[in-house]
Amino acid sequence: MSHDVRVLLVDDHSENLRALEAGLAASGHRVVAVASVPEALKLIGEQDFAVVLLDARMPGMDGPQTAELARLCQARGTPIVFMTDECKARAFTDGPGVRCSVECVSKSHAPQMLSAKVAHAHVSDQCGRFFSLSLDMMGVIGFDGRLRELSDSWEPTLGFKRKELLGMRLEDLIHPDDRAAALARVLELRAAAGAALTWENRVLRRDGSCRRLLWRAAAFERDEVYYAAVRDVTERWRMEESLSGRAAELERRVNARTAELTAANQELEAFAYSVSHDLRAPLRKIDGFSAILERRCAGALDEESRRLITVIRGGCAKMGALIDDLLAFSRLGRKDMMNGDVDMNELARTVLEDVLKQEAGRAVEVRVGPLPNARGDAAMLRQVFFNLLSNAFKFTRLRKDPAVEIGAGAAAENECVYYVKDNGAGFDMRHAGKLFGVFQRLHASEEFEGTGIGLALAQRIVKRHGGRIWAMSAPGAGATFSFALPRAGKA
Template identity: 40%
Template sequence: MLAAMTTTDPAAHANPPNDGVDSELSGLMPRRGYLLALAVLIGALILVFTAWRIARDRELRSAQAEFISQTVQVTELIQQRLVNYELVARGGVSLFASVQRPTAAQWKAYVEGMNMQRRFPATLGLGFSGYVPQRLLVQLQNEWRDAGYGLLSIRPQGRREVYGPILYLEPKTPANVAAIGYDMYAEQVRHTALEAALDSGQAWLSGKIQLIQDGDKQNTGMLLALPVYLGGGRPQTLELRRAEMQGWVYVPFRMGRFVEVALGDTHSDMRFRIFDETGGRDELLYASPNLKTDTTAAFVHRAAFDIYGRTWRIEYESAPVEQAVPRLEGLRNMFALGLFSALLLYSIALMLARTESRARRIALRMTEDFRRSETRFRSAMQYSAIGKALLDSEGRIVDSNPALATIVGLGPAQLLGQRFDSLLEDEDAETPSAASHTEEDGVHRATRRLRRAHGVARQVQLTYSPVPGNVGQDISGLVQVEDVTERMRAEARVHALNRTLEARVALRTRELSQANQELEAFAYSVSHDLRAPLRAIDGFSRILGEKYADRFDAAGNDYLARVRKAAARMGDLIDALLKMSRLARSELKHESVDLSRVANEVIEELRMGDGQRKVEVSIEPGMQVIGDASLLRNLLGNLLGNAWKFTRDRDPARIEFGTQETASGVREFYLRDNGTGFPQAYVDKLFRPFQRLHSVEDFAGHGIGLASVKRIVERHGGTIRAEGREGEGASFYFTLPHDGGGRGE
């Protein structure tokens, strides 16, 4: 900015020493700008890195806390599942407490009642292994054979001091049946678990074993055993426990399936290993299928606990950092955005350092743009088809274009210096034209008559706008002159045609009104004139029936009855015709009408007329409209009467009257019923006079009710439509203006 000021100031060129000072300053300012830009860059980078590091540590801590919370849940689920197994086994112990030794059938009934395969799919069943000293083995085999269970073969064979053969194992799958007779005391891991359960009197969990049912399959199996003593209790001393020992109720299960069922679908993505570290060992019991050794876990957590005589350790591993903390990717993006912002600030500082030299170039360019702008203005003045003139403060023409000279009929030189108002027929500038107006920005438009040098006057459209001139110039405005003579003549012809058309429309309207009045008078007179012959037909047919009934056969009497019925129906149709005529002629009286109250009154009248009917009626409260009270009561009487009539075969019958808002925001009234309904294809016939969709024998009526409803709605400026399905009821939707602005036909 300093350089730009010294360039445009003439005094600066007369003082050479100032040029030296300005050059020195202009050399220092860019250097200061570069140092400031560098400081901004370094500070921004430090701030961005610090903020990113804090946010990253917070996300890592949050993810780690969530991971540890999940590990605690998984550990509790595994422990709880083993507790459930203990509860099942204790039920079997309770069975032995109630019966000294239950039969195989009793054991089967208990296990089936527990529904083991569905509730505990990881188990192979529920079994009982007996505690059999060597001296009682033969006695047990004889009792087994006498009970009808067949030969009890103990395996593996060999003479041992105590045996622990499997006696019961349900459900009886082929693998479980094959396991009967297996001596669990013969295998060291099972023997250790059974002995520990016997000595402690508590449930005991075995170490890793190969289940008998799995054969050669490499599945990790385990069993949970509970001791069974005589009487069901727990003796106080070890000697008494061994003396009263009957056997063990045990639950064999597969470790992999056990963990899978315990976790369910909620924690199926957890990665962990389960180790048995009882007695200083470190034996792997289970490893998650999704555990990967080729990736580095973001977090690791260990949980050790004692359960049923064993010490288990679970080592949890989370997914890699990218998966365990997915929001780190967003933080990286934020870090990149911060770097970009720092570079952007640095770029802005560099741009400010170069502003001085660019300002000099901009000043030169603005000078050239000003010259070109003036050239464009001159070209627009010169070649415009609309007359234009520049006026001074006294309204004299300072400059004009050839188009204005052509419209006025004078040469451009003759126009210079003249008052522009002198070219107009009305020179009184204080009198505003009827076709003039001034806009907010100071632009004034007017239509005036222009005096030509040779020829008739022309109508012109004038547009005055303020135009600031250069310093020293006396230019205050621009006037544009457009010849609109032909256009105004065309508009005058159009207005004349419009007046003629309006006169014709008024004539046709009077003729139509007279025709309507004559038609109504004709309908009224015809309906009255028809009553006399109808009464004669009805009277003479009645006299024939009364005096000569014995001379007619059944067919003759039936014909007379039909004649009287037809005459009565024609009388009803004449009454309906008169009613329709009165609806069209009556004057609307607008007032506030509570449709809810009117509807309730109509329903009460219908209930009093047909007290045997049970109809469920729902009427929305507070439905207020502006309209003619008598016509609106007629409308609801017809609609509710139809709904009452056409639901007579429904049990229960339902009628609902309320409001709803359409998609366009208009309040619409609806009346629904679950009656006979109608085919939607014939909906156009509903609102025509004397058109019926049901026979008179099924539903009485004259066919003018819905026609009257439509007439009333349209007279109030509303619309009505209907929807229905045969046998499923009908719905009517209509609108009434809130302000009561009907047409008042």
């Protein structure tokens, strides 16, 4: 480590001067040596020095010139280090009104020791400015665990005066519950050999209340001190605690609500299912016995009677279809969803085949555009296409030039849009809200058959996939049904 520090050395004994100069220069310091206080005064007025080393026993040391030197140093924030055989610094600090940084070094110490002191004085000086500016707490703690130097910012945090804190044992400030862990960390610092470690612990304020501090500290073996930058993280910590408390509470509530909803939903599904089931039994009897009656009285029935029985059985068939659809709808809610990549082109192709079979003999112009893959349950998505496509075929039945188109919408970042478009009967957009309701129909059943469950089923499937479905139309102008699914591959 190079100490590029300008040192002003003031000593009237030339051999001392030379010895110290040599020692300090050997340590990498740039030394300017003078033999008297007036010379020093002159120099310090002209140049900047990081530190002034002053022989404490020079003649005139207690005179006005020394006081002037001290004043200048104070003004510039330059520390003065008094060199003496015994520590007499106090006399000077009390005497000539020296309040700037004063150190006291025994001359008998080796120049290396002095060098360390100089370096430290310099560092202390420069850092001292940061020290006092810092919002965080800065501290120097001796290996003995006592607080050596602290920035002012400790005062509001701990409620102690800085002076009261200096000399206190760190241990005594730490919350009893955190003490063992914190001291273990402090010991680790020495093993870390200068590397910085970070930890948090609670400390006790003067009033006994508690703050949480974030420490980042390193041991400095040569000076036998720890340097610590400390931040009061109490508020952040409280916020985190309360947030995690609230998050837990929120999660608990969400879980409870979800459980309630799931239970209610299951109950509803079970209800719909059993209703659908139980409705089928009497219906089967009505149809069955009407059939038997018709057969038994085959010869005796006139045409009108036969028509009446046909109406009864037609009603049964219709209701059976409604029940089957309701059953399918309620089963959908109970069914587990498979999740995979679905080739929508293949899906649309096979669905189209099925629908064409169902609508055999019709000449419908069909176009299928390239479709992006989807992520979801293939069987369910097949049902969506089937329902939309059956509708398209159904509602174009009265057209002379029926046309149906399956395609994909403009690519979006996180979803794929598919549509089924026809040039059929269409509907008034004012009723669009009713479209996807269960058993909602916008056309007379004499005109277009159906139970009104197809779109409800499609919507339910699309919603279970996290998607949406909508329609655009005008009466006589055909309809476009679109649905959007989260993009494939984004599981």
